[in-house]
Amino acid sequence: MTSEEPTSSLPYKLNRQNQAQYHRNIMLLEKIIDAVILCGKQNIPLRGHRDDSTSDSSNKGNFLAILQLLAKHDEHLCSHLQTAKKNALYTSKTIQNEIIQIIGNHITGKILKGLQGRGFYSIIADEVTDKYANKEVLVLCLRFLDSREHPAIIREEFIDFANIERTTGEAVADKLTEILRLLAIPIENMRGQAYDGASAMASEKRGCQGRIKSLNQLALFTHCRSHVLNLSIASACKLPLVRNMIDVLNSVFIFFDSSPKRQRFLETSIENDESVDFSRKKLVGLCKTRWVERHVCFDVFYSIYKCVVKCLQNILNQNLNESTDEDWSWDRQTKVNAQGLLTSMTSFSVLITFVFTRFVLDTIKPLTVKLQKSDIDIFTANKLIGEHVDRIKEIQDLDIVVKTPRVCSKQQHRENMATNNPGDYYRSVVAIPFLDFLLNELDTRFQKEDLAAYSICSLLPVYITNLSNEELSKLASKLQFWVNDLPCLSIQDLEKELKDWRRYCVNMSKETSDKLCNLLNLFNYVDGDVYPNVKILLHIGCVLPITTCEAERSFSGLRRIKSYMRSTMHEDRLTGLALMHLHHSVEIDPKEIVELFIRQGKRRLFQSSLFS
Structure with missing residues (x-):
């Protein structure tokens, strides 16, 4: 009886062949996962309009196009895409969704490792309407202290998007607790919760914060400080002269922004003005929701004010425009609108109100930037708010002497102050009321809710x-x-x-x-x-949270991901893609994703071919 060499036996050869095939299959799977990671991090849509196996379209989406590009430099991948069975390509939307979900769970797991130890955390939540899918979307972010870093750092991280049927306090609280339960995050370790001031979120009895507190009394509620500052400024800007000035700025912006021809004429006027080197050639519109961001509009308007006035004058009288040889003709309605805007812009009451409001908002501008930082704490925020309130209190005098508007018996659209002194008039109708109103709002709204x-x-x-x-x-x-x-x-x-x-x-x-x-x-x-x-x-x-700015930043990512071309995207796919895109700096090892993918279900890894 003769013995064979182990290396020449049939079982050994089959095993070697299976092992070699196994490693080739793993390499193919890694390249497929690499393509998904690239699309997710760079916010590239994966699927095309017709990307299924029955379609004969030449454009089947970015994901398959990236794989085909990689296949030009990889013969194994090229052979797989050309010869594998259609039900074993591992490029279908189902496999994409599995990989995206695994990657999302992997990123979430990495984030939640920062909750090791005592694991204290706070939740930051907000809600927005997905206008393309016409659904209410709830975002959940966590704020925690990551002690793995030396020194420890405060982190605010996006965790999940979730569709909700209703926006009542009960529905939002139930959805938040459900997400925390699925992620195995104990609600007993929650020490804070931050939302906006809507009654559904902020009510102590029926709101979300009240229902969360019924589960954990230590979860202190914080009304987003950026929202509070926004509300304070919005209330102060309801004064008649301030309101009228804002309407004028908005009308001037719309006048130029709604017409490419008028916008080009303004840009030409700015380019031909050699006295100042302007970096801005377009007016900025007033933000409809974030009042604290209106200082950007004010700064741009202030910097090109003279050019705007000159442009309006040239529209009214073409003979004044000697800086260009182009023939600019304007219809009657444009000239009528230009005349009205020019009169309003050169009105002293509008100018003095604009200058004063801009000065006050510039004072608050550093506070708005600091409050949006994710690592700010309650002491720093409270200190900054106090310092800026004191700065506003120091603003007193207006050293401008110009005529006052006429006084009449009844007036609804502006103040009717009986005085002949212009300084006293504008101090009484603009400066003092605006500052008093703003300071009162800041003192009232920034009270310390939780001593x-x-x-x-x-x-x-x-x-x-x-x-x-x-x-x-x-x-x-x-x-x-x-x-x-x-x-x-x-x-x-x-x-x-x-x-x-x-x-x-x-x-x-x-x-x-x-x-x-x-x-x-x-x-x-x-x-x-x-x-x-x-x-x-x-x-x-x-x-303890300060603002909900991290949730707002997550909504910005949502708008980039969920476009009108991707309106039917499922909730799990959306969350997975958002985690890759918003946590762009998180390293993802394709080998780890392959292992998780294999463990998730029964895979034919040890057959003659993984994909056959």
Whole structure:
């Protein structure tokens, strides 16, 4: 009896052949996944109008076109696309959806790894109407402290899009809790929730925040600070003169924007004006919803004001336009509209109101930018708001002396102040009412809803060093709100640790104290072994939300992804594509996706050919 060499046996040869085929199939699958990742991250539509196997269209979509391009440089992929059976190509919409969903779950899993440890977090949610599919879409974002980084960082991350049947507080709360349950995120670890001020979201009894609080009393509600600032400015701009000025700006914008010919004439006037090098050649419209962004419109209008006036004058009198040889002819209605706009723009009441309103909005502009940062905390936001309110209070005098409008017995569209002094008139009808109204709105709307949340700010060295023993006892009582999160056994233990922390801060150098100017810096500085309660309280303070800007940014991504050509996209596919597109910086390893794809269902990996 003779023995064969193991390497020459039939089972060994078949096994080697299967292994080689297996690795080739894996490589093919990786290239298919690479194409999906490319389309998802770059927001490239995958499917064509006719991309199924029965279509004879030459254009079957970007996904298949990318695969065909790769096949020109890969003979295995080329052979697969040409010879594999139609039901085994692994390029169908069903396989696409599976891969997209796996990639989305993979990205979500990477994000949620930041919730390891105590896992405190806050939710940020908002709702928008998908105008193409005519559906209500709810977005969920998480704010948490990622301690995997050194130092730790505050992160606000998009998690999910979900269609909702109704926008009642109950429906929104149920959908949010359902998403958290599916993602295995414990609602007990939620410490904050941020929404807009709509009653369905903000109501304490029947709104979303009230229903979430019934499940977790520690989930403190924050009315988006950017929305609050927006509402304050919008209310102040209801003054008659301010309202009229805004109408004039909007009418001038529409006059030029609605006509390519008039817009080109304005651009020609700006180009021929050699006195100033203008970077802007087009007026900017007033934002309909974000009032705090109107300073951009004001800045552009201010910079090209003279050119706009000259352009309107040239439309009325063509003989004035000597800067160009082109023949510009205008119909009667255009001249009538130009005359009305020119009269309004050169009115002193409009000009003085415009200059003053622009000055006040420029004062608030840095605040609007800072509030949109994802890593801002409650202390920094409150401090910035206070500083800008104080700056507005410093605005007092208007050193302009021009004639006042006439006074009549009854007037509804402007103020009817009986005075002959122009300075007193505009100070009385514009400056004082606008500032008083704005300051009153800011003071009223920016009240501290949750004193317990703002009491965490007292742990900063700049504050705690000035607290007496009695004030420290009151602070400990307020911080007992989170007693279940703290390792201290009693309020006396917490008070003792606060006294030790105060003593440490008193002996701290001024340079160190100045660096610890916000909750995040202080969290990274504090030793959790020595001051465990202070460390946990700072962790909670860092995750408390300030605005819903991350949700708004997610809606911008939604508008880029969900176009009228993709109006029937399913919810899971939309979420997967959005996760790839909005988390563009997240590294995705195709090999990991292949493993997840194989595990998800029974795959013919060890047959003679994976795709046959």
